[in-house]
Amino acid sequence: xxxxxxxxxxLLYALDTNRFLFLHRAQSKRSDVWGLVGGKxxxxxxxxxxxxxxxxxxxxxxxxKKTMPLETFVSTDSKFSFHTYLCITxxxxxxxxxxxxxGYAWVSFSKWPKPLHQGxxxxxxxxxxxxxxxxxxxxxxxxx
Numbered sequence: 001x002x003x004x005x006x007x008x009x010x011l012l013y014a015l016d017t018n019r020f021l022f023l024h025r026a027q028s029k030r031s032d033v034w035g036l037v038g039g040k041x042x043x044x045x046x047x048x049x050x051x052x053x054x055x056x057x058x059x060x061x062x063x064x065k066k067t068m069p070l071e072t073f074v075s076t077d078s079k080f081s082f083h084t085y086l087c088i089t090x091x092x093x094x095x096x097x098x099x100x101x102x103g104y105a106w107v108s109f110s111k112w113p114k115p116l117h118q119g120x121x122x123x124x125x126x127x128x129x130x131x132x133x134x135x136x137x138x139x140x141x142x143x144x
Contacts, residue, residue, distance in 0.1 A: 004080070005079065005080045006040070006041040006050075006080075006081050006083070007038060007041060007050075007081070007083070008038050008041060008048070008051040008082070008083045008084075009037060009038025009051070009054075009083070009084050009120075010084075011070060011087065012036075012037065012087045013089070014091055014093075014106065015065070016090065017091075017106065018109070019106040019108055020106065020107055020109070021037070021104060021105075022107060022112070022113050023036065023058065023095070023100075024102055024113075025100065025101060026100060026102035027099070027100060032115070033115050034112070034113040034115065034117065035116070036084070038051065038054050039057075048085075051067070051085055058097070058101065059096060059104075060096035062089060063089055065090055066087075067085050067087045067088070068086045069083065069084075069085055070084045070085060070123070070132060070133070086132075086133065112124060
């Protein structure tokens with residue numbers, strides 16, 4: 001029986017500029033696309049613990065004020081799942097990239113870089129996910 005693959009990723013949002021961090025993938029089977037911080041969970045690792053580890057490995061030790069689940073994608077055969085989290089950071093920063101990425105970009109809502117990783121493109125075009133993000137932004141505005 002094939003092992004289930006569980007992955008986690010972070011859509012990072014900076015409060016000071018209202019922009020999102022995207023990373024340009026340098027290697028692997030999905031190179032030359034823009035995506036999120038994230039990757040495969042290690043054995044016995046929860047999706048959230050994996051998220052925190054991947055953030056530290058891929059962009060360094062950063063301050064995150066709040067993390068909220070955005071979406072869990074599950075393949076039709078249930079053998080693959082990807083947990084996407086919205087992670088709010090107080091300010092934009094220069095990420096310390098590991099060798100998986102060769103560039104980064106902070107971008108405004110819906111001004112996503114191209115080409116996007118196919119799965120991420122689906123997530124960012126999903127109306128329910130967009131509604132969730134818009135709701136979070138409205139709450140943030142109320143708190144300011």
